[in-house]
Amino acid sequence: xxxxxxxxxxxxxxxxxxxxxxxxxxxxxxxxxxxxxxxxxxxxxxxxxxxxxxxxxxxxxxxxxxxxxxxxxxxxxxxxxxxxxxxxxxxxxxxxxxxxxxxxxxxxxxxxxxxxxxxxxxxxxxxxxxxxxxxxxxxxxxxxxxxxxxxxxxxxxxxxxxxxxxxxxxxxxxxxxxxxxxxxxxxxxxxxxxxxxxxxxxxxxxxxxxxxxxxxxxxxxxxxxxxxxxxxxxxxxxxxxxxxxxxxxxxxxxxxxxxxxxxxxxxxxxxxxxxxxxxxxxxxxxxxxxxxxxxxxxxxxxxxxxxxxxxxxxx
Amino acid sequence: xxxxxxxxxxxxxxxxxxxxxxxxxxxxxxxxxxxxxxxxxxxxxxxxxxxxxxxxxxxxxxxxxxxxxxxxxxxxxxxxxxxxxxxxxxxxxxx
Numbered sequence: 001x002x003x004x005x006x007x008x009x010x011x012x013x014x015x016x017x018x019x020x021x022x023x024x025x026x027x028x029x030x031x032x033x034x035x036x037x038x039x040x041x042x043x044x045x046x047x048x049x050x051x052x053x054x055x056x057x058x059x060x061x062x063x064x065x066x067x068x069x070x071x072x073x074x075x076x077x078x079x080x081x082x083x084x085x086x087x088x089x090x091x092x093x094x095x096x097x098x099x100x101x102x103x104x105x106x107x108x109x110x111x112x113x114x115x116x117x118x119x120x121x122x123x124x125x126x127x128x129x130x131x132x133x134x135x136x137x138x139x140x141x142x143x144x145x146x147x148x149x150x151x152x153x154x155x156x157x158x159x160x161x162x163x164x165x166x167x168x169x170x171x172x173x174x175x176x177x178x179x180x181x182x183x184x185x186x187x188x189x190x191x192x193x194x195x196x197x198x199x200x201x202x203x204x205x206x207x208x209x210x211x212x213x214x215x216x217x218x219x220x221x222x223x224x225x226x227x228x229x230x231x232x233x234x235x236x237x238x239x240x241x242x243x244x245x246x247x248x249x250x251x252x253x254x255x256x257x258x259x260x261x262x263x264x265x266x267x268x269x270x271x272x273x274x275x276x277x278x279x280x281x282x283x284x285x286x287x288x289x290x291x292x293x294x295x296x297x298x299x300x301x302x303x304x305x306x307x308x309x310x311x312x313x314x315x
Numbered sequence: 316x317x318x319x320x321x322x323x324x325x326x327x328x329x330x331x332x333x334x335x336x337x338x339x340x341x342x343x344x345x346x347x348x349x350x351x352x353x354x355x356x357x358x359x360x361x362x363x364x365x366x367x368x369x370x371x372x373x374x375x376x377x378x379x380x381x382x383x384x385x386x387x388x389x390x391x392x393x394x395x396x397x398x399x400x401x402x403x404x405x406x407x408x409x410x
Contacts, residue, residue, distance in 0.1 A: 027380045076360065083357050087341045090323065096343070097320055153340070160361070299345075303319060306346035 017218050022148040025091040033217055036210070037147055038092050039108075040219065042099035045085035047111035050103075050284050052078045054118040055127065063121060070167050071124065077160050084153040091149045104289045106276065111135075113196050115278030122175055122182075122189035128168015130190075130197040130235070136161050137231045138201065146218040169238065176242045183243070190239070191247045198262075199270045201228040207267075232260050323372040324350040326357075328364035336368050344369075 004012075009028055016023065023029055052075050059075065062068035086096050102108035113131050118124060139161065142154040175186040202208060202224040214220040222230075232251075239246050250263040272278065321343040327336035339358050344350035350369040359367070378386060394400050403410055 024380065026377060076356075080357050080360060083342060084340055090341070299321065302345040302349065303321060306349075309346065
């Protein structure tokens, strides 16, 4: 086994994948598989952590205690999800802090949706409904990812996230059944978040060069466009129940395909935001960098205290 | 920036009385006390457990997956260790 050549190892690896046998941390895996996962899981972790920022801003402004408790629980979940994912990254031999430093230096990306501001209370409901809804669509598919620790993390995350989407929808039901001003606020949030939510699934299949390999390795199970279509199909009837208009004049049911047709996505905007020019990119990275730098003394003090206590024990 | 990271801990949770502790994931913490507290916050936000163990990952020794074939072969080849290997005459119930 140990003297096996690379080709044979790769062949056996692919056979395991084809037979739906999960890959675990100490199993042999191609370097490129490991690298792809480190990139994908760390960027997923960063998205959870950066995703706390737009919502965290509304905790002290929630309209009542119930909504405040719910929002606190949701934001705490996002922190937990980030931590499960950083642990998964570490099982691949990556250095957790190095992946975080890559986020701060701009080398690593995170979901572009979090570069949009949450300017009204309706945005919080809309984020839960559309943004978490889109994230769930992606993450449910990842529960069957070939890499064991990532798949297991996703199962736990999906279980927890279904409350995130429901609380958002419930909050929007309340606004949409409220005063005309409240309803208008919900519609305005919908207008701003619809297209960025569709962009969360990433570039179109023909513009996504790494997708084919990820599908072959069963890291991905569905293509970006397939997931985006499922999301649109699931969400349109929900918008109808809210009485909100989806900001797309070309959105209509297609009898033949059994799916909704929708307008092409503005990919210029997507790439602008991914490449750092969205409304809040700078603010988000500054907030994360500040949290690490200004919190470092706490980490150091806790470590010094632990070491002092350990010394006392042995003395 | 400090170069010294907090150690890594493996987390095991007993979901209810009568069941064993099961590995659920890992986290970083400076010492056992904080590892337990962090494990509570990270892994038991929805009554997943009633008891937590944390073990510094350094102390976990694992078998080598590439040795799995030879390591577990003896348990695969001894079919007579299973009750289904034995024939029981007709008419005998509950054995």
